[in-house]
Amino acid sequence: MAVSGSKVVFGDVYVDELVSSCGNGFEFLKPKGVYFADRSHISCRKAGMVLRKQEQPLFVCGHYVSPTMSRNSKYNPPFGPRIKSSRTSPLPCSSSRAVHDVSFDGSSSDDQTTSLPQRAILSEQTLTLVSGSCYLPHPAKVEKGGEDAHFICADEQAIGVADGVGGWAEVGIDAGEFARELMSNSVKAIRDEPKGSVDPARVLEKAHSSTKSQGSSTACIISLHKEGLHAINLGDSGFIVVRDGSTVFHSPVQQHGFNFTYQLESGNNGDLPSSGQVFRIPILPGDVIVAGTDGLFDNLYNNEVAAVVVHALRAGFSPESTAKEIVALARERAVDKNKQTPFAKAAQDAGYRYNGGKLDDITVVVSFITSSANM
16 A cells, blocks of 8 residues: 555555465464464555456556655545555654664664764655555455555655564464554554654554554554655564665564564564664665565665666666565566575574575565755
8 A cells, every 4th residue: 555645555465476486385373372484475565455357467557756855645435446556645643652772783772873974864855755555465366456555645754564473374364454454544543643753663663553443563664754765564564774885774684483473463462562673774866765564674685685776777777666676576486396495594504494585475566865955
C-alpha cells in the first residue's frame, strides 16, 4: 500500500507465474506458541484485493514526492482498487515514545546519534524525500494478496514496511491482515504528529496499541527530518542507506534465533515496540534509502542492492522503477537453487544444509534524498 496526502494507494495487485515452487524443498520446524519461525511475511498497508493472473508477473508500484515544507493534505481510508502504478503525493503522521537509539555499528545507547563525516551534517538545506515502491507476493499467496504491507506518506516524509509472519496460516490466521492494519494505523498516527517532526518510535507504539487483528509482523518506519533520518526497526525487515555506490548503513536484524524474528502481535503476547532499535542518521542529498522486508534482504546482499541503485541512477530511473529492478533481482535470487544468499549463509551458520534463495513476499520502497537546490 502506498499513501499520499490526497489519496491512499495500496499495493495489492500482484501476480507471478514465473515460479511455482521454491525448488529447494526445505522447511524449518516452527516453534510452538505465539511465535512462528516461518518468515514468509513482510509489511505493507491494508487494502481490498481483487487479483487477476497475468502471463507476466504484475508488480504493484508507486511513485511519490514529499517536500519537507508541504503540509496541507487529506487522508482517505486504507481501502482501494487494484492498481499497477500510481503517482500521488502527501499525508501527515505522528510521534511519541522514545526507544533506545542505535548507532551505525548497531551498538545501543540511551541517547546517541550516528557519527558521520562532517560533510554529512546538513544545516540549512531543505531536504526532500522522493519515494516509490514495488511489491511482489509469494506465488502461492497471490490470491490473498500476500502478507506484506507498506506505506508512503509523502507530505509527512515517512515510509514504512511490515511483514506478516506466515506461520500463522497453520492455525487458519492470515498474518497479512495484522501487517496491513498495523501499517494503516501507523499512517493514522503519523497524521497526528507535530509538523515536520514525525517520531517513528511513537508512531509504532500508537499503531501497535490500536491494532486488533490476529497474527504478528515485523515493522520498520522511517521519517525524514531536517537533521537526517529518524527510524525504528523491529524484526528482520529493515533498510539500508546507499551513498556514492556504497552501503553506508544497514539496520541490524533482530531475531530470537535463526529464522525466528522479533515480531509485534496484538496485545502483549509478542515483542513490544520498545524492543525495536531506534536510529538517527545524518544524510546527504544524493543518498538513496532502500527499505524492504526479508524477501529482499534474505535474497540479496547489500552490495547487490547498491549495484542496482547505481545502475538505476545512471539510467535516470525513478524511485518506482528502481524498486521494481531490485524486486526483480530479489525474486531471481529467491528461485535460484545454487546461488549463495544471505538466508543460505544464515542457515548454514545455524547448522542446516541449505543452498539457494528463499521464496517469499518481496516489498521494496526506494527513496531518493534531494535538496531544494537540485529539485
